[in-house]
Amino acid sequence: MLRNYDADPATSEFNRLPADADEQTRHALAERLAPYARGLLTKYPELHDVSADAPRGAHFTAHTIGAAINDLYNPAQIDVLHRVGHLLRTRLRPDRT
Numbered sequence: 001m002l003r004n005y006d007a008d009p010a011t012s013e014f015n016r017l018p019a020d021a022d023e024q025t026r027h028a029l030a031e032r033l034a035p036y037a038r039g040l041l042t043k044y045p046e047l048h049d050v051s052a053d054a055p056r057g058a059h060f061t062a063h064t065i066g067a068a069i070n071d072l073y074n075p076a077q078i079d080v081l082h083r084v085g086h087l088l089r090t091r092l093r094p095d096r097t
Contacts, residue, residue, distance in 0.1 A: 017074070037084050
């Protein structure tokens, strides 16, 4: 999965996103990243619940991942990640037939 991380141009743009990126830039980038993220979740379904087998539980896992995200990404990138999550939960749900 990590070997192909930069396979989508939007991931490179995300990596270069400055902390002071404007609203329009953040919105547009989230729109471009959401299909890529949906593809990752389809290809790697275990990503849906990364805490499923966590020895210290879901709460500890969520706290640890949150701390890592805050350490690794700037505020604009974190905002884009939240927007992508929202898109995945709403508009880009798989068809339910």
